[in-house]
Amino acid sequence: MAQYTTEAIVLRVKNWGEADKMLQFFSRDRGRIPAVAFGCRRPKSPLAGGMQLFNHLDVTLQQGDRLATVRQCSLRDRFRKLDEDLTAMAYGSFVAELAVELAPEGQPQPELFDRLLAIFSAFARHNARLIALAAGYQLLELAGLQLNYAQCTHCGKKLAGDAWFDAAEGGAFCPDCHTAAGIPYLVGQREFICRLAALDWAAPPQFSVKKAALLAAENLLLTYLRNLFGHDLKSLRFIRMTSSL
Template identity: 40%
Template sequence: MTQEYSVEAILLTVRDCGTADRMVTLFSRQYGKIAAVAFGARRPKSSFAGCLQPFSHVDLLLVRNRGGECIRQCEIIRGHRKLREELPRMVYTALVAEIVTELWPEHQPDPEVFELLLDVLSALEERNPRVAAIAAAWQLLALAGFAPEYRRCVACGSGVSLPAHFNIGAGGVMCPACGGSQASFTEGQADLLTKFLTLDFRNPGRFTVNAAALADLEKLLGQCLVYHLEKELKTWNFIRRFERPGTG
């Protein structure tokens, strides 16, 4: 038995499969993450030509059967072409897409994540892509249930004076009495993290970012992602090489 249905979606990843097909991972407003095949999408005369591009905002007609979902029609709402043509924007957008792909299970609707992605894609096109991606990643971690605690000790609940030890496994800072001996999380990081977690991507305004605090938060973000996903993201490895050209 087949079921035909329409979705509004953001294409997270698009890869070749088979001899002429494409496998698409998308995040839809109505049903969350979905993996679907576009049969014949790589053929020269395919109706999907130029349509199924990563990071595009689209309307799709899907068909569900015993073998899974397949894409029957695709109409572009906003292509976000700039995110695929400029390497820094492409890399950091791919990071956001991979985080969503890894953190959210299939067919779990989450309209808040969908709306955030729409706004983040626009910010990645127009603003500093590194700052936008790191801020988005922290917000996604929070939406996935991994919001960090950095004003109170995660062990005893007492207020913590920064700098303090950040225990990734425990989910936040620890006071000296609870074993927080390595005071590496600073007030500058806390201020920037607050800014990132509360940033309205639809109306981000203009603000300055301390380079050292940004680098520290990016490093901490990578460590948190590895802990929660139990692996390192493919995009993260590329970003480290991209940010430090000439290193092995």
């Protein structure tokens, strides 16, 4: 069967069998690829260093029926902060897990690939919690699953003051259109979410944000993701663990 080499990021790693790993790669030109790396947990395996979460590498894969098999790899880059800092690692895991959930197998999304590289690089310089939050909003947008944050979902009017939010109905509602199911959506929260969604990773601004707006933006994102996937992302437990240390 066909063998090919592709530029990829490791977005999920799970030990398998005696010395193997199951992985999810996200490739620049082939999208998400589930794969297995046989023997890579043996210290002498040439794959040992490469098959680690967040690694950016060139990987040679043998195509299979359901899974690709890793033949070779050469490391391009390692996001050191994500290896060394437990908080960054936890929030980075959230970004990686979300990307795996949102990226359909075998569908190239070079824009998502480049965005993920920019996001993982940003952990070296910026607050991990803010990065993960901005990444969450941006990955949803790239997947075409974003909600209305700045406009009323019903009448399309640009929101000016406090408004309402109903994720199940598509996002924000102006005071004239809001339904009984909506929750309050305050000006500060809206401005913050819009800044996160538009954040330019090449020149991220210095954020000053009120704790209430941060918590509200987090809550809104996590509630939406829970409804979307029918479960919480596993990495949230890891985040909670590190924040209680």
